[in-house]
Structures are given as structure tokens and as C-alpha cells.
Amino acid sequence: MQKNYKKWFPIFVLPTLIAFVIAFLIPFVMGVYLSFTNFTTITNARWVGFDNYVKIFANKEFINALLFTAKFAIVAVVTINVFALSLALLLTKGLKGTNFFRTVFFMPNLIGGIVLGYIWQLILNGILYKFNVTLTYSEKYGFWGLVILMNWQLIGYMMIIYIAGIQNIPGDLIEAARIDGATSSQIVRKITLPMIMPSITICMFLTLSNSFKLFDQNLALTAGAPSKKTAMLALDIYNTFYGRQGYEGVGQAKAVLFFIMVAVLSLTQLWFTRKREVES
Amino acid sequence: MKTSKKIIAVFLTLVMLGSITACSSQTNSGTTGTTTAAKTETDDTTVAAGTEEIYFLNFKPEIAEVYEKIASDYKAETGVTVKVVTAASNTYESTLRAEITKKDAPTIFQINGPVGYQNWTEYCADLKDTELYSHLSDKSLAVTSGDGVYGIPYVVEGYGIIYNNAVMDKYFALSDKAVDISSADKITDFATLKAVVEDMTLHKEELGIEGVFAATSMGAGEQWRWQTHLANLPFYYEFKEAASYDSTILAGLAAEEVEFKYAENYKNTFDLYINNSCVEKGLLGSKSVDDSMADFALGKCAMVQNGNWAWAQISQVDGNTVLEEDIKFMPIYTGMPEDSKQGLCIGTENYFAINNAVSEEKQQASMDFLNWLFTSETGKAYVINELGFIAPFDTFEEDEKPADPLAREVLAWMEKDTTAVEWTFASFPSEEFKNYFGDALLEYVQGSMEWDEVVTIVKDSWKAEKTAN
Numbered sequence: 001m002q003k004n005y006k007k008w009f010p011i012f013v014l015p016t017l018i019a020f021v022i023a024f025l026i027p028f029v030m031g032v033y034l035s036f037t038n039f040t041t042i043t044n045a046r047w048v049g050f051d052n053y054v055k056i057f058a059n060k061e062f063i064n065a066l067l068f069t070a071k072f073a074i075v076a077v078v079t080i081n082v083f084a085l086s087l088a089l090l091l092t093k094g095l096k097g098t099n100f101f102r103t104v105f106f107m108p109n110l111i112g113g114i115v116l117g118y119i120w121q122l123i124l125n126g127i128l129y130k131f132n133v134t135l136t137y138s139e140k141y142g143f144w145g146l147v148i149l150m151n152w153q154l155i156g157y158m159m160i161i162y163i164a165g166i167q168n169i170p171g172d173l174i175e176a177a178r179i180d181g182a183t184s185s186q187i188v189r190k191i192t193l194p195m196i197m198p199s200i201t202i203c204m205f206l207t208l209s210n211s212f213k214l215f216d217q218n219l220a221l222t223a224g225a226p227s228k229k230t231a232m233l234a235l236d237i238y239n240t241f242y243g244r245q246g247y248e249g250v251g252q253a254k255a256v257l258f259f260i261m262v263a264v265l266s267l268t269q270l271w272f273t274r275k276r277e278v279e280s
Numbered sequence: 281m282k283t284s285k286k287i288i289a290v291f292l293t294l295v296m297l298g299s300i301t302a303c304s305s306q307t308n309s310g311t312t313g314t315t316t317a318a319k320t321e322t323d324d325t326t327v328a329a330g331t332e333e334i335y336f337l338n339f340k341p342e343i344a345e346v347y348e349k350i351a352s353d354y355k356a357e358t359g360v361t362v363k364v365v366t367a368a369s370n371t372y373e374s375t376l377r378a379e380i381t382k383k384d385a386p387t388i389f390q391i392n393g394p395v396g397y398q399n400w401t402e403y404c405a406d407l408k409d410t411e412l413y414s415h416l417s418d419k420s421l422a423v424t425s426g427d428g429v430y431g432i433p434y435v436v437e438g439y440g441i442i443y444n445n446a447v448m449d450k451y452f453a454l455s456d457k458a459v460d461i462s463s464a465d466k467i468t469d470f471a472t473l474k475a476v477v478e479d480m481t482l483h484k485e486e487l488g489i490e491g492v493f494a495a496t497s498m499g500a501g502e503q504w505r506w507q508t509h510l511a512n513l514p515f516y517y518e519f520k521e522a523a524s525y526d527s528t529i530l531a532g533l534a535a536e537e538v539e540f541k542y543a544e545n546y547k548n549t550f551d552l553y554i555n556n557s558c559v560e561k562g563l564l565g566s567k568s569v570d571d572s573m574a575d576f577a578l579g580k581c582a583m584v585q586n587g588n589w590a591w592a593q594i595s596q597v598d599g600n601t602v603l604e605e606d607i608k609f610m611p612i613y614t615g616m617p618e619d620s621k622q623g624l625c626i627g628t629e630n631y632f633a634i635n636n637a638v639s640e641e642k643q644q645a646s647m648d649f650l651n652w653l654f655t656s657e658t659g660k661a662y663v664i665n666e667l668g669f670i671a672p673f674d675t676f677e678e679d680e681k682p683a684d685p686l687a688r689e690v691l692a693w694m695e696k697d698t699t700a701v702e703w704t705f706a707s708f709p710s711e712e713f714k715n716y717f718g719d720a721l722l723e724y725v726q727g728s729m730e731w732d733e734v735v736t737i738v739k740d741s742w743k744a745e746k747t748a749n
Contacts, residue, residue, distance in 0.1 A: 043381060044402075125566050136498075136565030137726050223500035225565060226726065227719035242374040244712045244748060 028259075035253040038246060052253035061228050062254060065236035072143065072232065073211040076150050080207045081200070084155045088162030089188065102163065106156035117220020120149045124221075135222055142222040142230030149217055154210065158203045165199030166192060194276070201273040205266055212262050233258055332645040337376055337386040338366040339630060342592045346666045353658060360645055369569075370501035373399070373711065380635070387638050387646040391431045392629045393706035394533060397423050404430040405636035405643055411651045412632075415673040423631050431631030434654070435669040438609070438626040438690035438700070439509055439587030445606040447582035450487050451480050464608065470545075470615035474552055480582065481556045487582070491558030494572035494584035496550075498564045498725060503718035505569065505585055508705045510550065511717060512625055513614050514542035516704040532707025538742045543735045545614035553585070554725055564725050577602055585612060588686035592668060595684075609689040611698070624693045627703025628672075709745035716741040 035052055039045035056062055087105060091098050111119075124145050125134050135141050169192060177187050193200075215234035218224070224231030224239065231239065237258060241251030338347055344366040351362040365386075367375035372390070379386050380403060391397050397404065407413050407422075408429040416422060416432060423431030448464040451457060458479040459472065467473050480492045496506065518541045519531035554561055558581045569586075570593070576584040577597035584590075588609075594602060613619045634646050653659040655675045663669050664676075668684045670691065681691060694700060708714060720737040723729035 040377075040399075040402075121566075129563065131562075132560045133562040133726070134564075134566040136722060137562060138728065225500055225719070226723050226728070227716075242377070243715070244710050244745070246748065 031252055032256055035249065035256045038249045040246075040248060048249065052249040053257070055247075055250045056254055056257065059240070059250075061231065061239075062236055064229060065231050065233050068139075068143070068230065069212060069214075069232045072146060072214075073208060075147055076211040077204060077207045079147065080151055080154050080158055081203055083151065084158035084203065085162050087155065087159045088166055089192070091159070092163055092166045102160065105159055108153050108155075109157040111153070113216025114220045116149060116153060117217040120145065120152075120217075121221050124148075136225035139226065139229040142225070145221055146214070146218065146230070146232075149221060150211065150214070153217075154207060158207065161199050161203050162196060165196035169195045197273065197277040201270060201277065204273060205270055208269055209262055209266050212265070332639075332642050333361040333363060334387045334642060334646045334649055335363040335365070335384065336388040336646075336649075337372075337379060337390070338364055339372050339390045340589065341366050341369055342589055343667050346662065349666070350653065350659075350662050353662075354649060354652060357658070358648075358652075360649065362649060370504070376400075380637075385635055385638060387635050387642045388650065389633055389635060391423065391631050391633050393431070393631065393703075394423055394529070395706060395708065395710070396631075397425070397430055397633075400633065401425070401430075403633070403635055403637055405634040406430065407432055407634060407647075410647050412647065412654060412673070415655065415675050417672050417674045421628065421672060431633050433628040433631050433672055434650075435630050435667075436626065436628055436672050436690075437587050437589060437630075437670065438624040438693065439585070440612055440624040440693075441583050441585050441610040442576070442590065442686065443583045443608055443610055444576070444579070444602050445608050446603065447487055447489060447579075451476070451483065451582075454483060454486065457483075464610065467610060467613075469619035470548065470613040473610075473613050474548075477552055477556050477583075488579070489558065489582055490575075490580045492556040492582050493553045493558070494575040494581045495557060495559040495567040496553045496564050496725070497567040497569050497572050498718070498722045499566055499568045502568045503721065504714070506550065506721055507714040507718035508708070509587075509625065510546065510585065510612065511708075511714075512703060512705045513549075513612060513616075513701060514540065514546045515708075516625075516701050517542050517545075517616055517618075519704060519707075528702050528704040529707045532704055535707075536743065536746050538739060540735050540738050542614065542616070543731075543738075545616060547731055549612065549614045550721070557581070561725055561727070565722055573597065583610075588670075588684070588690045589668070591684040591686040604685040607685050607689075609686065609693060611693075611701075618699075621697075621699055623696060623698030623700045624690060625703060626690065626694060626700040627706070629703060629706065709742055710748070712748075713741050713745040 034045060036047060036049055037045035038048045038051075091102055091105075108116075121135060124141075128134055128137070128141070133141075135145055173191055173195070174187060177191055182190070213234055214232055215238070218230070218232045218235045219238075222230045224235055228236070228239070233254075237251050237254045240254055241248050336347070338344060344364070347364040347366075351364055354360060354362055365375075365379070376386065376389055380389070389400075389403075391400055391404065406428040408427070410432075413419075413422065413429055413432055421433045422429050443464060445464060452462050452464070459475050461467065461472065461476075464476075467476060477492045480487060480489075484491060497503070498506075515532060515538070516528050518539060519525070519528040519535065522531040522535075525531035525534065554564065557564075558575055559567060572584055573586065573590055573593040574597050575581050577594045577600040579601040591607070594600060594607070609624055611619075611622050611624050613622070616622070632650060634643050636643065654663060654671055654673050660676065660680060663671050664680055664682045668682045668687055670682060670687055681687070717734075717738055720729060720734040724731060724734050
């Protein structure tokens with residue numbers, strides 16, 4: 001059997017590997033190369049070394065986008081996970097209509113980013129119309145609009161993951177705890193949470209990387225208004241690239257930096273939460 | 281597996297494969313000119329052997345559908361397929377950049393003037409020996425560099441304050457109006473305009489309107505009427521004072537810094553727009569140009585700043601109440617001493633360029649198409665009647681001018697004894713400059729920025745963008 005695997009392994013892996021190399025690896029390497037050049041289209045590039053990277057930090061919009069994205073990521077990760085976990089705990093008690101609620105809560109996740117952004121823009125502008133302002137009035141409106149949008153979209157998805165995690169907890173552990181006289185909150189804190197640590201790892205990773213990489217919804221909801229103050233990192237990179245001639249290299253350099261940031265953050269978070277996972 | 285299950289499995293696999301291949305062939309999809317990032321694509325993938333396929337990247341979403349008809353007529357006549365793709369509002373540069381690197385790159389594209397030409401120098405073919413250039417009535421309008429001609433203007437356009445004369449006449453018939461004049465064409469300076477507009481705002485119930493001006497659209501990508509068109513006026517006057525240049529565009533291109541001397545004048549007109557509008561100031565950040573034109577067409581307001589291309593938009597609004605004989609132009613007065621001699625802002629931002637990176641045959645086929653459009657009877661009929669262009673070519677006789685009312689108004693104003701304002705904004709340093717200006721205006725409108733800050737931002741970004749390029 002093992003020999004069979006060894007023989008056929010390359011053929012089965014090949015299609016996915018090819019797709020991965022073409023769609024990810026090659027553009028990535030080209031991107032890193034281009035970040036050290038000055039180019040207008042992909043086919044004509046001139047080497048400039050670290051010039052682009054220096055220009056990044058002189059750009060105050062990038063710093064603003066960085067801070068905005070960091071704030072947004074913290075708020076979004078906390079709110080989404082707290083709400084998702086609460087809903088998951090609620091929907092594993094075996095209440096009537098649980099399946100229906102799970103489906104309904106998951107459905108927002110199926111709507112694509114741009115469409116969602118425009119729908120929420122209409123809704124939020126409609127509410128703000130009563131106060132004679134629009135979303136572009138202040139960056140706080142844009143910030144909270146984005147938080148609401150991301151919550152609406154991702155809570156269902158994370159909830160499903162948490163439900164799966166909770167359902168995997170051996171029933172006898174909970175029974176034993178109840179017989180020992182533990183209260184509900186003690187059960188949640190001492191048994192449920194440690195046992196679903198793998199789910200927490202995954203959910204935190206997903207929400208963190210999604211929040212950092214957010215583009216579609218950002219573009220559709222505010223497009224950075226007012227004055228690019230609500231532009232997150234991805235939108236800022238996009239604006240830099242298309243905004244003016246000669247800055248494509250800077251945009252690419254920002255993208256490389258962006259990749260490093262998200263990779264470091266995610267890996268740190270994964271390592272940290274993995275350490276706290278408990279074997280049942 | 282049971283046989284029936286096997287059959288279902290095979291059938292489903294085939295359906296899946298079928299849908300993958302079906303998705304890869306192009307389909308016709310129409311859009312209306314909205315602010316969402318949508319592209320209108322007409323593609324006929326059957327190319328007859330021996331004929332070329334040319335690809336035109338269109339800039340004007342307002343007339344995208346007309347080009348589809350032109351393409352099918354041209355194909356019927358000559359067999360050459362014309363692929364027309366329209367870039368969504370404010371995305372022309374980025375769309376062109378993406379498309380030009382592909383193997384099937386646009387063969388005809390547009391540049392917006394000398395500044396746009398700087399971006400695309402490597403891709404513009406020299407057009408000085410072409411038939412179309414020989415027909416250009418005013419050769420100084422073309423984009424040149426050294427001896428070569430790289431951009432041919434294909435339409436002369438004008439913009440100003442479009443007004444609905446029916447409402448204006450109603451106002452002038454009021455017994456308690458605050459001004460002495462009795463018709464809109466007697467408004468010849470900013471002071472009179474301001475008096476009329478503010479009085480009309482007081483009487484808006486009687487006039488049946490919700491405000492005098494349509495929404496000052498400040499949505500993302502919708503601010504070009506203010507950071508480009510309205511901004512044209514103060515900069516035109518500032519650069520006119522630089523006596524050593526023939527045109528304000530050349531003076532602007534040479535200016536490393538600007539004083540924004542006439543910022544107050546800009547502010548006066550802009551304030552007039554936003555304070556006498558049918559839409560509250562706070563809501564302007566979500567308004568688009570389409571919204572403004574619809575407001576005007578539905579009779580909610582009496583005036584809107586836009587150009588003669590807007591007639592297509594106005595006449596197509598469902599429930600349009602503005603009649604052809606009531607729609608007129610007024611110059612944009614900013615309170616300069618020369619107001620009464622000032623006419624509309626007339627010029628062009630639309631130059632055809634041919635892609636020199638494609639094959640010689642395709643370049644020639646593209647030129648042939650353009651020649652056909654502006655010299656043949658069918659082509660000229662389209663230009664005058666459906667595209668509504670005032671084309672600057674000598675192939676158009678005196679009586680072959682566009683039929684739409686706004687184009688006729690522009691021509692009428694060109695004949696008057698007033699000085700037309702050049703499109704000085706062709707010399708603005710970059711798109712980023714306009715974006716900074718527009719963003720600052722949005723904050724000013726929403727009340728979170730003072731006008732002095734806006735002026736500072738304009739001056740600083742002009743300098744920064746000039747040196748960045």
C-alpha cells in the first residue's frame with residue numbers, strides 16, 4: 001500500500017501544485033522583485049533598490065491606514081469572537097429551532113464583499129439620513145460601519161466552527177462536572193473553553209487575517225472617504241499603485257511589507273493559541 | 281456503485297465541465313452608467329480570416345451603447361470587428377494600465393491631453409501622416425511632442441451652468457422678485473447670479489422646486505465637476521496673468537507652484553451651489569452625478585453645472601420634464617471683473633491615440649475605423665445625431681452640426697462676443713492632485729474643515745505632485 005502511495009503521489013499532487021505555483025508562487029516572487037524596481041507596466045522595470053521602501057514611511061496615508069487597520073482588527077477580532085462564541089453556546093443547548101437559527105446566522109457569509117459593502121452603505125446612509133449626514137461625515141462612522149459589516153458577515157461562520165468544537169467535547173466530561181456540582185459558568189470557563197481551544201485558534205486566525213486583508217467591503221462602503229482616513233491597508237496599496245505615475249514600485253513595496261506583517265501576526269497568534277490547546 | 285448512481289455521477293461531471301467552458305465565452309451584458317465598477321463589453325469572437333480585430337477602450341460611459349451600434353454597422357460594411365469596452369466612471373487610467381499589458385491590448389485608446397500623454401509616451405503612435413490628422417481644422421489642438429503628433433482631439437465640448445428656462449421665466453414673472461432684470465440671459469455677472477439664486481431659494485415653494493441647484497455630487501469618483509471643471513476658472517485667471525505664455529495650459533504646465541489667488545472667487549460660487557441646493561449639505565458625500573442630473577431632469581431644481589454631454593443623461597431620465605427648448609447654458613461666474621465678457625468653458629479632454637505596440641495591420645485598421653467614423657456619411661451621421669459630438673474636423677459641413685440642444689447652445693455661445701475659457705485643467709499635475717482637492721472639498725462641505733485649510737491643501741498638493749512626477 002505504501003509503495004502504491006509513493007508511486008502515485010506525484011500525479012495526484014501535481015494539479016494542485018501547478019495551480020499553486022502559477023497563481024501564488026510566481027506572482028509572489030515577481031512581486032518581491034518588482035518592489036525593488038520602478039515600473040509602469042509589468043514588462044518594463046528599472047532597479048532602484050530600497051528607494052521604494054523609504055518612500056513608504058514618508059507617506060502619512062500609509063501610517064494612517066496602518067493604525068486604522070490595527071484598531072479595526074483588534075475591535076473586530078474581539079467582537080466577532082465574543083458574539084460567535086455566545087451564539088454557539090446558545091445554539092448547542094438543544095433549544096427548539098436550533099438548526100433553523102444556525103442556517104439563518106450563517107447565511108450572511110454567503111454574500112460577496114463588494115455587494116455587501118454597497119448594501120450596508122445604503123442601509124447606513126438611510127439611517128444617517130435622519131440626522132442629515134452620510135457615512136463620509138467622519139472617519140468614526142466609517143470605522144463603526146465597517147465593524148458592523150464584518151460582524152454581520154463573519155459571526156455566522158465563526159459560530160459554525162465553535163459549534164463543531166463544542167459538539168466535540170465528550171459528553172461525560174460535562175456530566176461528571178455537573179455531578180460534582182459545577183455551575184454553568186464554571187463549566188464554560190474550566191471545561192468548554194480549554195476544550196475548544198483549537199476552534200478558538202482557527203477563528204482568531206481567520207478573523208485576524210480577514211480583518212487585516214479587508215478590501216472589497218472597505219472599497220464599497222467608504223472608498224476611504226473622508227480624505228482617505230478610512231482607507232485600510234489593502235485599499236491604500238491599491239490607491240498608491242493606481243494613484244500616480246512612478247509609484248507602482250512603492251505600491252508593490254507596501255504589498256510586500258503587508259505580507260510580512262500579516263504573516264508574522266498570524267504565525268505569532270497561531271503559536272500562542274496552539275500552546276494552550278488541551279488534549280481531551 | 282449501483283448503475284443508476286454511476287450514470288448520475290457521470291452526467292453531473294459533464295454538466296460541471298459544460299458550465300466551465302460556457303463561462304469562458306463572452307456574453308453581452310449591458311449596464312447603465314452607474315458608480316459601481318461594471319464594464320460594458322461587446323465582443324464578437326468570430327473574426328473573419330484576413331481581417332483584423334481592433335479594440336477601442338472607450339472613456340465616456342454616457343454613450344457606450346451608441347458605440348455598440350456603430351461597431352455592428354462598421355462590421356456590416358467592412359467586415360472588421362470593433363471590440364468596444366467602456367471603463368466605468370473615473371477608472372479609465374487604471375483600466376487602460378491593466379489592459380495595455382495584455383496580448384489583446386487596446387488598439388485605440390484615449391489620453392486626456394499633454395499630462396496624460398506623459399504617462400503613455402511609449403505607447404502612442406505618431407499620427408502626423410494620417411488622414412484624420414489632415415482633416416483637423418485647428419492643428420494646434422492636437423497633442424504634439426517635437427515633430428510628432430500623438431493625440432488627435434475628436435470632440436469639442438463646453439460646460440457651464442445648465443438651467444431650465446421654464447423655471448427661470450416663472451421666477452422672473454413673480455411680482456416680488458428682488459432683481460430688475462426680466463430674463464435669465466440678462467444674468468451676466470456673479471453679483472446678479474447670486475441675487476437671483478438666493479431670491480429663488482426664498483421663493484422655492486412658489487416656483488415648485490426643492491432648491492435652485494442640483495446636488496453638488498461629492499461621492500467617490502463623482503467630484504470631477506468641482507475639483508476639475510469648477511477649479512478650471514480660478515486657475516485660468518491666475519495663469520492668464522503669466523504673460524510669457526500663449527495659452528493658460530502651457531503656463532499651467534510650467535508652474536511649479538500656485539498661489540491659488542482666486543480661491544475666494546471659487547469659494548463664492550461653490551458656496552452658492554451648496555447653500556441653495558435641493559439636497560442638504562451633509563448628504564452630499566453620497567451623491568453621484570447621475571443623481572444630480574436626475575434631480576434636474578425631474579424638475580426638482582432649476583440649475584446644474586455640467587457640460588453638453590449631459591443632454592443624453594437628462595433626456596433619458598424616466599419622467600424627464602425638461603423640454604429641449606427650455607434648456608440653456610449660462611457661463612460659470614465667479615465674481616471676476618471680466619465676468620460679463622466671459623463665455624462658457626470650451627475645450628477638449630478627449631484625444632484619440634493609437635497603440636504603437638500592436639501590429640502594423642491593426643494600427644492601420646484602427647486608423648481606418650476612425651477615418652470612417654469622421655469622414656463617411658454613416659459615420660458622420662452617428663457623430664452628429666447619436667454621439668452628439670462637435671467634431672473639430674473639416675469634413676463636417678456648416679449644416680452638419682449636432683442636433684441636441686446643449687451642443688447647439690455651446691455652438692451659439694462660441695459665436696457670441698464673449699471669450700471662451702480654455703480648459704486649463706489639462707495642466708493640473710495629476711489625478712492625485714484632483715483627488716486631494718476633491719477630498720478637501722468634501723470635508724469643507726461637511727463642516728469639518730475650514731476654507732483656509734482647503735486652500736493650503738491645494739497649494740501643497742500642487743507642489744508635491746509637480747515634483748513627484
